[in-house]
Amino acid sequence: MASSPARYSRSLDWVTVLIYVVMLGLGWLSVYAASYSPDAPAGGLFNGQSFGELMQYNWFKQILWIGTALVLIVVLVVIDYKAYDTFAFVLYGIMIVLLIVTPFIARPIAGSRSWLELGPVRLQPAEFAKFITALAVSRYMAGINLRHQHFRDQLVLAGLTLLPPLLIIAANETGQALVFAAFLLAYFREGMSPLILIILAAAGVILILALLVPKIWLIGAVTLILGGVFAFNTKVLRHHLPVALSVWAVVVGMVFGVDFFFNQVLQPHQRKRIEVLINPSADPLGVGWNVTQSKIAIGSGGLVGKGFLQGTQTKFDFVPEQSTDFIFCTVGEEWGWAGTMVVIGLFMALLGRVLYVAERQKSVFGRTYGYCVASIIFFHFAINVGMTIGLAPVVGIPLPLFSYGGSSLWSFTTLLFILLAIDAYRKQDLVR
Numbered sequence: 177m178a179s180s181p182a183r184y185s186r187s188l189d190w191v192t193v194l195i196y197v198v199m200l201g202l203g204w205l206s207v208y209a210a211s212y213s214p215d216a217p218a219g220g221l222f223n224g225q226s227f228g229e230l231m232q233y234n235w236f237k238q239i240l241w242i243g244t245a246l247v248l249i250v251v252l253v254v255i256d257y258k259a260y261d262t263f264a265f266v267l268y269g270i271m272i273v274l275l276i277v278t279p280f281i282a283r284p285i286a287g288s289r290s291w292l293e294l295g296p297v298r299l300q301p302a303e304f305a306k307f308i309t310a311l312a313v314s315r316y317m318a319g320i321n322l323r324h325q326h327f328r329d330q331l332v333l334a335g336l337t338l339l340p341p342l343l344i345i346a347a348n349e350t351g352q353a354l355v356f357a358a359f360l361l362a363y364f365r366e367g368m369s370p371l372i373l374i375i376l377a378a379a380g381v382i383l384i385l386a387l388l389v390p391k392i393w394l395i396g397a398v399t400l401i402l403g404g405v406f407a408f409n410t411k412v413l414r415h416h417l418p419v420a421l422s423v424w425a426v427v428v429g430m431v432f433g434v435d436f437f438f439n440q441v442l443q444p445h446q447r448k449r450i451e452v453l454i455n456p457s458a459d460p461l462g463v464g465w466n467v468t469q470s471k472i473a474i475g476s477g478g479l480v481g482k483g484f485l486q487g488t489q490t491k492f493d494f495v496p497e498q499s500t501d502f503i504f505c506t507v508g509e510e511w512g513w514a515g516t517m518v519v520i521g522l523f524m525a526l527l528g529r530v531l532y533v534a535e536r537q538k539s540v541f542g543r544t545y546g547y548c549v550a551s552i553i554f555f556h557f558a559i560n561v562g563m564t565i566g567l568a569p570v571v572g573i574p575l576p577l578f579s580y581g582g583s584s585l586w587s588f589t590t591l592l593f594i595l596l597a598i599d600a601y602r603k604q605d606l607v608r
Contacts, residue, residue, distance in 0.1 A: 187600040188253065192529045196577070196592060199522050200242060203503075203578035205484070208235035210499040210506045210580075212485050234499045234580045241582040245589045252593040257601040260594055261541055264308075264315035268336070271308045274301045275343035282347070290347040302352040303587035305340045307594065310548035312336055313359060317366055318541040333363070350446065351571030358555035362547035366540070382427060386434040387454065398427050449569045466502060469494045470564045474508030474516070481512030499580040501572055504564045519578070523557045530592070533599050542598045549595050553588070 211234040230236040278301050279289040292299050313336050320329045341353035364373060385394050402420050438447060452464040473489035476482070487509040489495055495502050508516050527550050534546020553576050560575040562568030574584040 189529070189533055189596050189599055192526070192533065192592070192596060195522060195526045195529060196589075199526065199577040200245075202519065202522070203575075204235070204238055204242060206503050206506050206578055207238045207499050207580045209485055209487065209510055210490055210503060211235050212490070237582075238580050238585075241585050244582070245585050248586060248589055249593050252590060253597045253600065255597065257598045260311055260545075260598065261315055261318075264311040267308045268312035271301070271305050272339060272343070275305060275340060275347070279347040288348045290344065290349040290352070297582065300349075300352075300583040302340075302344045302347070302349050303583040304590070305344065305352075306355060306552050307549075307587060307591040309337065309340050309356065309359070310362075310545055310552065310591070311594070313362075314541045314545040314548060317363075317544045318539065349572075351573045354559075354571060355552060355555050355573060358551035359548060361551040361554075362544055365547045366544055379430065382430055383434055386431045387438070387450070391431050394431055395428055398424065449571075453566070453569045466496055466570060467563070467566050470502050470505040471566055473505040474565060477509045477512040477515070479512050480514050481508075481510045484510055486510060500574055501560065501570070501579065502564055503575050503579045504561050507578075508564075520561070523553070523576075527554055527557075530595065533595060537599065542595075545598065546595050549591050552591060 278292060282289040282291050283293070285291050290300055290302050292301060313333060316333060316336060320333075337356060337359050341356040344350075344353040360368070360373060360376070364370065382394070382398075402424055438450070442450070452467065469489060473487065473495055476489065477487075482488070487506060489509055490498060490506055495505055498506055504516070504519070507519050511518070530546060530550045530553070534543050534550065537543040537546060556573055556576050559568050559571060559573055560579075563570045574581060576588045577585070
């Protein structure tokens with residue numbers, strides 16, 4: 177049963193709430209700056225415009241999204257935390273059905289069929305799939321032990337994690353699907369072998385190198401490394417030769433298979449994004465335009481920026497999608513290096529607080545969910561900032577609490593405040 181609001185409010189982690197509110201406010205200022213035009217009728221905020229006229233502006237619609245997010249917070253925190261545990265699999269099932277039907281009923285937007293239109297509201301189910309999957313895998317992991325689990329448990333956990341991104345890819349929304357790789361960090365905390373992370377990281381490095389260096393050089397280097405290990409340790413050679421030969425065969429297959437994957441599996445725009453990441457001058461007026469202009473905007477901000485609403489790259493629309501995927505370049509141009517450090521510091525503070533809250537949970541469900549929250553936010557933050565400065569491919573994922581959009585804001589708000597609700601009730605249970 178839920179506790180009284182007064183008692184509950186004392187148990188809520190207000191430090192995290194404060195960080196959330198500050199980020200939300202700075203995010204709205206960034207959206208306003210990105211969509212501001214001194215020549216527009218609403219250039220000075222409302223200026224007597226009607227509701228219909230104001231709905232043309234992203235900054236005004238973001239106010240409405242923030243208002244609904246605050247209502248959503250109230251709903252999330254008054255629900256008994258046990259409901260999130262009890263109905264995790266039910267929500268997961270509903271979400272899977274929604275992801276299946278979305279590509280068939282959604283109209284194409286920028287080549288993707290991942291948006292549902294409900295009157296004037298447009299929502300992306302892939303955004304909500306992240307926190308629902310986090311609830312489901314946390315619920316499942318509460319009943320197993322990753323350090324001593326059976327192979328069947330591993331398959332079930334892999335299935336719970338992989339099914340949503342596969343359905344999201346079917347809707348041609350690859351960027352959102354990649355976020356689910358972040359769950360590996362939460363699984364590592366709960367006892368997953370670090371060997372899995374090492375293998376995946378090594379595979380990624382090999383695939384990247386296969387695009388950058390001659391294949392024969394790469395195979396030769398791997399052969400020399402494995403040969404060197406065996407040359408200095410005959411015991412390893414005697415007991416692990418079959419494993420080493422298997423690893424060598426897999427690496428060779430990956431090196432020669434990367435061309436097929438790159439040319440036959442990836443879509444043209446995805447290939448272009450990887451090419452631009454490797455060589456920024458490959459398509460400067462096409463796919464590389466966004467990143468080039470984003471780096472110009474951030475670099476032109478200097479130490480303290482050009483000033484609020486003074487960004488020229490923003491005003492003349494040099495950077496497409498500047499209210500959403502490239503919102504960070506608005507921060508860099510108008511607030512400079514100092515402003516970007518403040519934003520990065522806020523994300524570090526939020527992540528640190530979430531991990532602190534996760535570690536003090538007494539249940540596996542609460543702790544795992546907390547690490548899922550931190551992993552998802554970190555992945556979004558790292559990839560979004562990375563792609564605006566040319567260190568990551570442009571995959572179209574928002575910067576949490578900063579980018580314009582209702583689906584993103586609702587998703588991250590729900591993701592975070594479910595954890596705070598679980599934590600608040602944990603503290604209440606301790607004093608009973």
